[in-house]
């Protein structure tokens with residue numbers, strides 16, 4: 001099977017007062033219809049790698065690669081117009097901060113509709129049906145009501161689900177999810193990732209999940225790239241992570257909380273003393 005995406009020697013640089021600084025320094029990887037995790041600490045170049053694929057790095061940022069191919073298409077030579085036909089329709093990206101990605105003056109339903117009709121001409125009734133079905137797929141109860149809300153009227157977790165609905169409604173072949181749940185509390189985080197996982201698996205899509213959380217990436221991905229200072233320092237199957245050899249990966253592993261770790265029992269709060277006051 002040929003790869004869905006191949007990236008070879010990807011470099012991203014920005015000018016600074018000390019001259020050009022490379023923030024991605026020769027990253028290479030291949031992706032099939034599988035779930036690839038990119039993990040690494042803040043500033044390691046994860047988002048820049050994800051954004052480069054969609055050509056979302058603007059001047060004065062500079063992106064070069066020996067190869068950047070998506071399903072036989074050389075992304076490097078695509079014009080901005082050609083990229084607009086790929087973005088959303090074939091490759092979607094859930095951005096790190098959904099607050100900046102949702103339009104504050106459009107209802108949730110209108111925004112999801114726009115994501116759909118930009119790429120497909122459909123009768124209005126069908127558009128409405130697909131929006132409600134998509135909102136249900138991201139487990140929003142009462143989709144009819146939520147479709148009529150504005151972004152400031154939905155909670156953080158719901159906003160992130162709306163983003164995922166927008167990104168998935170045109171059925172892309174590849175989803176790049178950049179810290180899609182970092183702003184959420186742990187229980188909602190798991191729900192949102194389960195939804196992404198479910199949709200990716202049933203639609204047979206490729207997924208790039210970007211996160212600083214090794215635990216999370218190893219749970220939701222088949223393969224993992226570990227990045228540090230703009231370089232891939234380790235690449236392995238999620239199941240082989242314990243055998244990772246790079247000192248940076250070993251450090252991340254050592255910092256990971258263990259589920260059945262023995263900890264001192266936390267004291268139970270005595271609430272009776274407040275009762276009735």
Ligand SMILES: Nc1ncnc2c1ncn2[C@@H]1O[C@H](COP(=O)(O)OP(=O)(O)OP(=O)(O)O)[C@@H](O)[C@H]1O
Nearest residue numbers: 014023040041042043044045046047048049061212
């Ligand atoms: N417009 C810019 N100009 C200069 N440097 C930039 C610019 N955008 C990003 N960088 C630098 O590029 C490096 C990589 O950034 P990137 O956003 O890819 O990190 P990241 O791994 O996604 O981190 P985080 O986990 O915090 O999201 C950082 O050191 C950042 O400061």
Ligand SMILES: [Mg+2]
Nearest residue numbers: 046047048096
């Ligand atoms: Mg980032």
